[in-house]
Amino acid sequence: MRQLSELDASFLYLESETTPMHIGGIYLFDASEQTTPLTYSTFVAYLRSRLHVVPVFRQRMKEIPMRLGRPYWIDDADFSIERHLAYVNLGGNSSRANLTSLASKIMEEPLKRDRPLWHITFVDGFHLDEASEGQGFALIVKLHHAAIDAFSGEDIISKLLEYTPEPRPIHPPRPWHPRPAPSEERVMIQAGANLLKTPFQLTSLAFNAMEATTRGVIQKQLRKLPMPFPLFSAPHSPFNRQVTANRQIISVSVALSRLKAIKANLGSVTLNDVVLGLCAESLRRYMNAQGADGSKSLVAMTPISVRSSSLRRATGNQMSAMLLDLSTTEHNPAIRIRNIHRNAVVSEPYREAIAADRLTELLPSTLLALSARLYSELQVAQRYQPAFNLPITNVPGPQVPLYLQGARLIQQYNTAPLFDGLGLVIVAVSYQGQLTVNFTLCPDVVPEGESLASYVEQSLSAIEAAAADLGNEDSQETAADHAQSTLTDDVLNALEGALKKAIHRIRP
Known part of the structure; x- marks a missing residue:
C-alpha cells in the first residue's frame, strides 16, 4: 500500500459538489496529414497499451475506517478502461469556443471515487480552423489533484504521447495482475502505527x-x-x-x-x-x-x-x-x-x-x-x-512537437481547481515556442x-x-x-x- 501524503489527502477532503479538485487539460491534435484519421477505437487500443507507464491510472482509493488515517492507493481489481473514457462528436459545431464550452461543462463534474481518479473525453470531428476543413481531434483530460500536481501532470501526458510523427506500433497490453486489496485488520494496524509516529x-x-x-x-x-x-x-x-x-x-x-x-x-x-x-x-x-x-x-x-x-x-x-x-x-x-x-x-x-x-x-x-x-x-x-488573491502556476512544457499516432499536438489548454474564496486561477504552460495563459474562473x-x-x-x-x-x-x-x-x-x-x-x- 502507498499512503497519500497530508497534502494529497487534503485535496480529497476539500472536494465538494461545487469545488471538484481535479486538474484538467484540453489537447488539440492536427490529423490533416494522415490518410486515415485516428478513430476512437484505435485511441482506446493505444491507451490500453500504454497503461503500464502510469501506474496510478489503475489504482483507486482505500479509505481508512472512521478516517483514523490518510487513505491509501491500492490496485483496482475491477479496473475497466471503458469506465474512464467518453466519446463526443462535435459535428458542425467544431469551433474552439464550442470545444472550451464543452470542456467547461465536463470540468464541473467531480470524478467518481469508486474507481481510479481520471477521465478522458475523445472529441471527434474537430476542425482546427473554422475557415478550413483541416481534420483533427481533441482530448479533454481530468486527473485528480490528489494524484498529481501541475508539474507531474505534464510528465504523465509526455509519457502517453510520442516524440516522432511515425506512429508507435500498438502492442497488446502487458499482463497486469492487481495486488490483493489489504484486509481491514491490516489497514487498522497500519493506521495505528502511523498515529504513534x-x-x-x-x-x-x-x-x-x-x-x-x-x-x-x-x-x-x-x-x-x-x-x-x-x-x-x-x-x-x-x-x-x-x-x-x-x-x-x-x-x-x-x-x-x-x-x-x-x-x-x-x-x-x-x-x-x-x-x-x-x-x-x-x-x-x-x-x-x-x-x-x-x-x-x-x-x-x-x-x-x-x-x-x-x-x-x-x-x-x-x-x-x-x-x-x-x-x-x-x-x-x-x-x-x-x-x-x-x-x-x-x-x-x-x-x-x-x-x-x-x-x-x-x-x-x-x-x-x-x-x-x-x-x-x-x-x-x-x-x-x-x-x-489567486494562485498563478507557470509550468514549462516541451519545446519539441508531440504526437499521438501520427497526429501532432498543436495546442493545449490547462485548468486548475477553484475553491471558496478563490474564484480565479491562472496556469501558464509553454509548448513549442508558445506560452498559453489559461484562466480557470x-x-x-x-x-x-x-x-x-x-x-x-x-x-x-x-x-x-x-x-x-x-x-x-x-x-x-x-x-x-x-x-x-x-x-x-x-x-x-x-x-x-x-x-x-x-x-x-x-x-x-
Whole structure:
C-alpha cells in the first residue's frame, strides 16, 4: 500500500459538489496529414497499451475506517478502461469556443471515487480552423489533484504521447495482475502505527520551523526590510468570493520569443518573473475595467515544484509555495517585473524552509476538511482578509512537437481547481515556442471573464514598450549595495550554521 501524503489527502477532503479538485487539460491534435484519421477505437487500443507507464491510472482509493488515517492507493481489481473514457462528436459545431464550452461543462463534474481518479473525453470531428476543413481531434483530460500536481501532470501526458510523427506500433497490453486489496485488520494496524509516529513528526517540524523563523528574524534585522511573507496582507478583490459550480475556461497564446526579448531588455530578471508580470498587468487592467479598488497590491500564491533528479515520482504532489506581491500598484509594467523579481528573491528563504506537504502535517487532513467546510458555509472569504488573491502556476512544457499516432499536438489548454474564496486561477504552460495563459474562473464570481484574453494581448504590448524605454539599466544596485549584500549573506550563513548546530544539540 502507498499512503497519500497530508497534502494529497487534503485535496480529497476539500472536494465538494461545487469545488471538484481535479486538474484538467484540453489537447488539440492536427490529423490533416494522415490518410486515415485516428478513430476512437484505435485511441482506446493505444491507451490500453500504454497503461503500464502510469501506474496510478489503475489504482483507486482505500479509505481508512472512521478516517483514523490518510487513505491509501491500492490496485483496482475491477479496473475497466471503458469506465474512464467518453466519446463526443462535435459535428458542425467544431469551433474552439464550442470545444472550451464543452470542456467547461465536463470540468464541473467531480470524478467518481469508486474507481481510479481520471477521465478522458475523445472529441471527434474537430476542425482546427473554422475557415478550413483541416481534420483533427481533441482530448479533454481530468486527473485528480490528489494524484498529481501541475508539474507531474505534464510528465504523465509526455509519457502517453510520442516524440516522432511515425506512429508507435500498438502492442497488446502487458499482463497486469492487481495486488490483493489489504484486509481491514491490516489497514487498522497500519493506521495505528502511523498515529504513534505523529508526535515525532510534529517535533521534527517544530525544529524546522524554529530554524526558518530565526533566520527570518535575523534577516529582517540585518537588511532592515519589512517581513517578506505577506500573510493576510492581501487586499479584498473581485476574485475572493464564494464560488458556485459553474466554470469557464479562457485561454490565450503568445510567442515565447517576445517574453524572452523582454527578459533580455530588463536584465537580471527571470522568464518566470516576466510571465508573472504579464499576468499582473492583465489582472490590473481587468480590475480597472470592472471598477474594482486597486489601491493595494494583489498577492499571488505561486506553487513551486520541489522535485529532484534523485527523488522523482511521476505522481503525487511534491510542491512548495510562496506568497508573492505582484506590485500591481506600480504603473510602469516593466518596473513592476523588476519589483516582482525582488519580492521573489526576498521570499525565497521562506519558500525553501518548509514545503507545503510539511506544513499540512501541523493540521490533520480531516480537520482541514472540516475547517474548509466551515470556511465555505460561514462565507469567511467574504468577511475576512484573504491570505492571497489567486494562485498563478507557470509550468514549462516541451519545446519539441508531440504526437499521438501520427497526429501532432498543436495546442493545449490547462485548468486548475477553484475553491471558496478563490474564484480565479491562472496556469501558464509553454509548448513549442508558445506560452498559453489559461484562466480557470467561476463566471458568477468573475464576470466578463472573456475580456481577460484581450487584456493579455494589450498587456504584452505595453510591457514591450515599457521595457524598451527602460532599457537594460542597473536596477538601483550600486557596488556598495552589492558588497553590503554579500557581507550580509556571509553573516547570515555563519549565524545559520551556528543556529543549526545549537538546535541539533538539543534535539531529542
